[in-house]
Amino acid sequence: xxxxxxxxxxxxxxxxxxxxxxxxxxxxxxxxxxxxxxxxxxxxxxxxxxxxxxxxxxxxxxxxxxxxxxxxxxxxxxxxxxxxxxxxxxxxxxxxxxxxxxxxxxxxxxxxxxxxxxxxxxxxxxxxxxxxxxxxxxxxxxxxxxxxxxxxxxxxxxxxxxxxxxxxxxxxxxxxxxxxxxxxxxxxxxxxxxxxxxxxxxxxxxxxxxxxxxxxxxxxxxxxxxxxxxxxxxxxxxxxxxxxxxxxxxxxxxxxxxxxxxxxxxxxxxxxxxxxxxxxxxxxxxxxxxxxxxxxxxxxxxxxxxxxxxxxxxxxxxxxxxxxxxxxxxxxx
Amino acid sequence: xxxxxxxxxxxxxxxxxxxxxxxxxxxxxxxxxxxxxxxxxxxxxxxxxxxxxxxxxxxxxxxxxxxxxxxxxxxxxxxxxxxxxxxxxxxxxxxxxxxxxxxxxxxxxxxxxxxxxxxxxxxxxxxxxxxxxxxxxxxxxxxxxxxxxxxxxxxxxxxxxxxxxxxxxxxxxxxxxxxxxxxxxxxxxxxxxxxxxxxxxxxxxxxxxxxxxxxxxxxxxxxxxxxxxxxxxxxxxxxxxxxxxxxxxxxxxxxxxxxxxxxxxxxxxxxxxxxxxxxxxxxxxxxxxxxxxxxxxxxxxxxxxxxxxxxxxxxxxxxxxxxxxxxxxxxxx
Numbered sequence: 122x123x124x125x126x127x128x129x130x131x132x133x134x135x136x137x138x139x140x141x142x143x144x145x146x147x148x149x150x151x152x153x154x155x156x157x158x159x160x161x162x163x164x165x166x167x168x169x170x171x172x173x174x175x176x177x178x179x180x181x182x183x184x185x186x187x188x189x190x191x192x193x194x195x196x197x198x199x200x201x202x203x204x205x206x207x208x209x210x211x212x213x214x215x216x217x218x219x220x221x222x223x224x225x226x227x228x229x230x231x232x233x234x235x236x237x238x239x240x241x242x243x244x245x246x247x248x249x250x251x252x253x254x255x256x257x258x259x260x261x262x263x264x265x266x267x268x269x270x271x272x273x274x275x276x277x278x279x280x281x282x283x284x285x286x287x288x289x290x291x292x293x294x295x296x297x298x299x300x301x302x303x304x305x306x307x308x309x310x311x312x313x314x315x316x317x318x319x320x321x322x323x324x325x326x327x328x329x330x331x332x333x334x335x336x337x338x339x340x341x342x343x344x345x346x347x348x349x350x351x352x353x354x355x356x357x358x359x360x361x362x363x364x365x366x367x368x369x370x371x372x373x374x375x376x377x378x379x380x381x382x383x384x385x386x387x388x389x390x391x392x393x394x395x396x397x398x399x400x401x402x403x404x405x406x407x408x409x410x411x412x413x414x415x416x417x418x419x420x421x422x423x424x425x426x427x428x429x430x431x432x433x434x435x436x437x438x439x440x441x442x443x444x445x446x447x448x449x450x451x452x453x454x
Numbered sequence: 455x456x457x458x459x460x461x462x463x464x465x466x467x468x469x470x471x472x473x474x475x476x477x478x479x480x481x482x483x484x485x486x487x488x489x490x491x492x493x494x495x496x497x498x499x500x501x502x503x504x505x506x507x508x509x510x511x512x513x514x515x516x517x518x519x520x521x522x523x524x525x526x527x528x529x530x531x532x533x534x535x536x537x538x539x540x541x542x543x544x545x546x547x548x549x550x551x552x553x554x555x556x557x558x559x560x561x562x563x564x565x566x567x568x569x570x571x572x573x574x575x576x577x578x579x580x581x582x583x584x585x586x587x588x589x590x591x592x593x594x595x596x597x598x599x600x601x602x603x604x605x606x607x608x609x610x611x612x613x614x615x616x617x618x619x620x621x622x623x624x625x626x627x628x629x630x631x632x633x634x635x636x637x638x639x640x641x642x643x644x645x646x647x648x649x650x651x652x653x654x655x656x657x658x659x660x661x662x663x664x665x666x667x668x669x670x671x672x673x674x675x676x677x678x679x680x681x682x683x684x685x686x687x688x689x690x691x692x693x694x695x696x697x698x699x700x701x702x703x704x705x706x707x708x709x710x711x712x713x714x715x716x717x718x719x720x721x722x723x724x725x726x727x728x729x730x731x732x733x734x735x736x737x738x739x740x741x742x743x744x745x746x747x748x749x750x751x752x753x754x755x756x757x758x759x760x761x762x763x764x765x766x767x768x769x770x771x772x773x774x775x776x777x778x779x780x781x782x783x784x785x786x787x
Contacts (some may be wrong), residue, residue, distance in 0.1 A: 122531075122533060122535050122537075122547075122548065123529055123530055123531075123547075123548025123550075124537050124545050124546070124547065124548055125545060125546050125547070125548050125621070125622070126543065126544075126545040127543070127544040127545065129542065129543060129544075132625075133625070134622065134624070134625075136529050136530065136548055137548075138529040138530070138548065140527065151484070151486065153484065194473065196456055196469050196471040196754075196762045197456055197469065197471070198455075198456075200455060202455050204455075204457050207652075207656060207673070208652075209462065209648060209649070209652045209673075210459065210460070210462060210673045210674075211459075211460040211462075212457050212458060212459040212460065213457070213458050214455075214456075214457065214458070215455065215456025215457055215458050215469055215470075215471070217456075262758070264753075264754055264757045264758055266752070266753025266754055266756070266757055267753060268750075268752040268753050271750075272750060273750070273752060273753075274749075274750035274751070274752020274753065275752075283753065283754070285754055287758070287760070288458070289458070289467065291467070291757075291758035291759055291760050292465075292466070292467075292759060293757070293758055293759030293760075294757075294758060294759075315542060316542070319540075319541075319542045323540060340540070340542075340543045341543070391752055391753040391756050392753065393753050393756050393757040394757065395757065410756075410757075412756055414750075416607075417601075417604075417605060417606070417607035417747075418607070418751070419599070419601040419606060419607020419608070419724055420597075420599025420600060420601050420606075420607065420616065420724040420725065420726050421529075421597055421599055421616070421618055423599070423724050423726050423743075423745055424597045424599055424624075424626070424627075424726040424727065424728065424743075425595070425597055425620070425624035425626055425627060426624055426625060426626030426627075427620070427624050427626075429529045
């Protein structure tokens, strides 16, 4: 039997088809042969293979621990060129910014294997570059994301994040922000704050929590074993992350990604930031969405935009359940 | 350099990033080991492994050539059950229909390898089942599609199509139909008729044509080497396909799929029907969209809904260019 569930914010539908509830071992991950660190442009010693660094976080000996630079093969860049547009159609030049943040010097350590301190440094670097990109007033939206594994869209093995600044606010982003405004107008409450409170009490979709963040399997999950990490207090923008929230984020993200890596044998996945465009004054509540790529969006999804998810979020939460590390907090408070 | 192109009908943006123009051999298709015909539920002799047939097109000796039946593992079905909906959220029971059309008795013959006559029979069967499903007034939209290859979402090798009837009209479908109405209101012309006329004359995105259909690489292609097959005359609904159009469709689809199979060494792909919901009286112009699955929609696409396509549609058209078979026409006119 199936349920059609509606996303609380956008109204987006998803078909939860749980006739054959799928546990982690039901998904077969076809691993490709590893390329290894030889000739890896993200490894220490090969810095000349990338454009010059825009940010480096270094250890006491001066070796970098996190390194950011422009994406050599970025989909958008800051050149300004004329383009030809055929009479019937509309197009514009693809102005924009594309950067990479290498998350550690270690080629073979996955994101879940990094220390909480290292993950915190990654987010420090991302926030700093995010703010720098936001100063370019031609950039209207900044998408932060991580692709892992070939089927997660990562063309390089060495762990990294990407930041792409676009000269437009994407429709999908606007839809989520408008959904938030509509909900607030109607209910006088932020829908994400509502979700935090409801899921904390309900428990069945709760994956874990610490002082600052809640991890849940969202009620209308599009992907099997999808999860969201939401700040517990109403925090509009990602770039407003303070020191305590940075620690809290690293402390909940590490065990969650570690859990995915272990339960699904290094599954391909995407981590996607949802936040307000820079300078946008509407209400919102930033969060991270994690989408393991265990199934393929095929003809039905392409035609309808509606996803079929063979795993109930309630099962996903019970499988992903984590104990969140607390001790690292003391270092930073 | 990149262009941001807008879809003529929906305004949907796509980033065409052609810094490194990708030819067919730049895409590596990771083939999985074939399962073969043993225990294939879609092979002749194994009919008992599927639900009873809803349609069979037979040869003179009484053997089936095309066979349709309910999907044993359909995401939606006609049972009626109560579901529990948590107080904060909205959901409904997933009423619907899911059927399969096996496109030939031959396990190892791909769609491009079928004869024009066989492809015509496949569409005969699809149209007939489409009309039967449309009689259920609880079904509001019917999605016809074909998934090919594991990375195209096909869980079984033996060539088949799927038909899924949903109890709602998907937002994505509504958006395309509304875009069509808006264009007609503004320009007094059907946007798809405009595309047919414009691309026929421009030529650079033209893949091939016959008397009834045009195959093009659409201006704002979301996928590398995407193509559309559009009826040349203004035809609102797929199910209005007459005998001549059925032949024309098979005659243009065969060489196009054959071309994909040859140029890309059996790439995964989806063929997706775009048509009006049954009983919808708005204006539209049905067509097929073919999406080879050569790249992965990853973090950027998940977050923004905007696709990055590394192949200019103009290059795609020149690679896919086909001579359309005409002789088969004579049998049916």
